[in-house]
Amino acid sequence: MERRTPAPESLLGRLRRRDWTLTAQRRAVAEALDGAHVHLTADAVHRRAAARLPEISRATVYNVLRELAALGEVREMGGEGRAKRYDPNAVEPHHHLRCERCGALRDVHPHGTNRLRLPPGERYGFALRGVDVVFRGLCPDCARAG
Amino acid sequence: MERRTPAPESLLGRLRRRDWTLTAQRRAVAEALDGAHVHLTADAVHRRAAARLPEISRATVYNVLRELAALGEVREMGGEGRAKRYDPNAVEPHHHLRCERCGALRDVHPHGTNRLRLPPGERYGFALRGVDVVFRGLCPDCARAG
DNA sequence: ATCCAGTATTAGACATAATCTAATCACCGT
DNA sequence: ACGGTGATTAGATTATGTCTAATACTGGAT
Numbered sequence: 001m002e003r004r005t006p007a008p009e010s011l012l013g014r015l016r017r018r019d020w021t022l023t024a025q026r027r028a029v030a031e032a033l034d035g036a037h038v039h040l041t042a043d044a045v046h047r048r049a050a051a052r053l054p055e056i057s058r059a060t061v062y063n064v065l066r067e068l069a070a071l072g073e074v075r076e077m078g079g080e081g082r083a084k085r086y087d088p089n090a091v092e093p094h095h096h097l098r099c100e101r102c103g104a105l106r107d108v109h110p111h112g113t114n115r116l117r118l119p120p121g122e123r124y125g126f127a128l129r130g131v132d133v134v135f136r137g138l139c140p141d142c143a144r145a146g
Numbered sequence: 147m148e149r150r151t152p153a154p155e156s157l158l159g160r161l162r163r164r165d166w167t168l169t170a171q172r173r174a175v176a177e178a179l180d181g182a183h184v185h186l187t188a189d190a191v192h193r194r195a196a197a198r199l200p201e202i203s204r205a206t207v208y209n210v211l212r213e214l215a216a217l218g219e220v221r222e223m224g225g226e227g228r229a230k231r232y233d234p235n236a237v238e239p240h241h242h243l244r245c246e247r248c249g250a251l252r253d254v255h256p257h258g259t260n261r262l263r264l265p266p267g268e269r270y271g272f273a274l275r276g277v278d279v280v281f282r283g284l285c286p287d288c289a290r291a292g
Numbered sequence: 293a294t295c296c297a298g299t300a301t302t303a304g305a306c307a308t309a310a311t312c313t314a315a316t317c318a319c320c321g322t
Numbered sequence: 323a324c325g326g327t328g329a330t331t332a333g334a335t336t337a338t339g340t341c342t343a344a345t346a347c348t349g350g351a352t
Contacts, residue, residue: 058310058331059331060330063330082228082339097269097270110263111261111263118243122254125285126289130283135274138272139270169347169348189338227337228339295352296352297351298349302343303342303344308338308339309339310335311336315331317331318328319327319329320325321324321325
């Protein structure tokens, strides 16, 4: 039987145990983000959150997303188009695969990332904190469309 | 004796041999971009180009940058802040090291990138065209500043 | 050299994403 | 209930990039 990675604790669950005031608005944002393989724009998060909490403002969504990113609970990804995307899966290490044409984005778990090394002479005194890997390509739909 | 990679042909040089009308404006943009380890925003390119050709318009700079990216002569990088950055070093394969705090960006040549493999089950039918690797960390100045 | 057709450039209007501001509101401990 | 801290809000503002329609330039044909 295939071994499954244990379901990672949800974003909301992780937030509960932090010293971080959990308001209705913040919960709505966290719930909008939750789920695997989700890479929403701030605007999409706002739409989803507003479905539950109609009076939530855009500013709050932006505030909360910025704080979640600062807490390390979501990853902010400067993406293909102009809008940033937010990846709630900050716990399980993973990378991304993006369509160069339509911007479609998937989570992937490539082999070999643990071998990525920056030669000492190229560290420029930086304190390294992580690596992001993005595979670029054409998704089946876009490949077909030319 | 250390083997040096031969100095890559300049962006301008590469452009000359293409079937691509080389106007004064386009030359100014190419010259603004040229040089290693340069990762300018469109606005910075415009400032530099305007130093040589004061009447060049913002629209032209954006047009030319978009075309150069489409030609594969510069890499357009969705970056830290809101503004895209343009990397003229599209010939020599390389990756990047970015400061999470101030956004400083350096070219690097990490070991192990040729071992990066996407398991077949995670390709989702994509036709792969490349990989971008970005090391994240804190530059010496920002590390010092806390 | 001149003309022409096609292409490049331009100023400024427009669109979009994100941030800022100042006012209001909610929660918590007393 | 009161006051203070911090969260939320609407709307204005900024930043970045794109579009449009008019004009200027380029390179080839003559």
